[in-house]
Amino acid sequence: MGDSFETGLIGALPALRRYALSLCRKADVADDLVQTTVERAIAARDRLDPAMRLEPWLFRILRNGWIDRLRRQGSRGTEIDIADMPEAAVHDGVRASEAALMLRQTTDALATLPAEQREVILLVCFEEFTYGEAAEVLGIPKGTVMSRLARGRIALAAKLGIE
Known part of the structure; x- marks a missing residue:
């Protein structure tokens, strides 16, 4: 898998994480979303249109993963992470x-x-x-x-x- 798809996927990880953080506002959930996105992208790699840029396709996968997660949470109720603490700003x-x-x-x-x-x-x-x-x-x-x-x-x- 040493091709442009892999290089593009790795290069998009920081932007995917930023977008995931903006959607869910929790680092651990954002990391899970990015991991899910990478898994889905690799599994569906053959469905990527070669004429399309990789980043928008990945962002669409991430957003759909977020929507899926919200739907699942709707049936489970609110989750609260007791370890969340505001980070001290220097x-x-x-x-x-x-x-x-x-x-x-x-x-x-x-x-x-x-x-x-x-x-x-x-x-x-x-x-x-x-x-x-x-x-x-x-x-x-x-x-x-x-x-x-x-x-x-x-x-x-x-x-x-x-x-």
């Missing part, structure tokens, strides 16, 4: 403190957006997917991606007090 000077505060405010504001807007912002702005690739991952038209992105950016700026 601040080095005023600049680092301001950057950490802005990042926290942005993360909190992003979390309050509707899931549809949040997903589009993460895919297009953070993962740098094209509108078409984001549309493929989410299974929606490209125009819907563009309108959700516009509404999400406006809402995020308003929540952060940016004009």
Whole structure:
């Protein structure tokens, strides 16, 4: 398996983990999602269209895995991990403190957006997917991606007090 598929899969792991973390907000669950994605991708490798980029295909697999997990949780109820603890942030000077505060405010504001807007912002702005690739991952038209992105950016700026 020493080909471009393997290289691309390994190269996509950090971005997959970031996306998984943005969906579930728990490191252990994100790791499980990424592992499931890799397993499913390897098993379905022959179904990948050679004309399509690997990353959007992998993100679609991850998102579908997340949806599957949510459906399973719906029948089990809420799970609480008692080991979860907020990590201590180390601040080095005023600049680092301001950057950490802005990042926290942005993360909190992003979390309050509707899931549809949040997903589009993460895919297009953070993962740098094209509108078409984001549309493929989410299974929606490209125009819907563009309108959700516009509404999400406006809402995020308003929540952060940016004009």
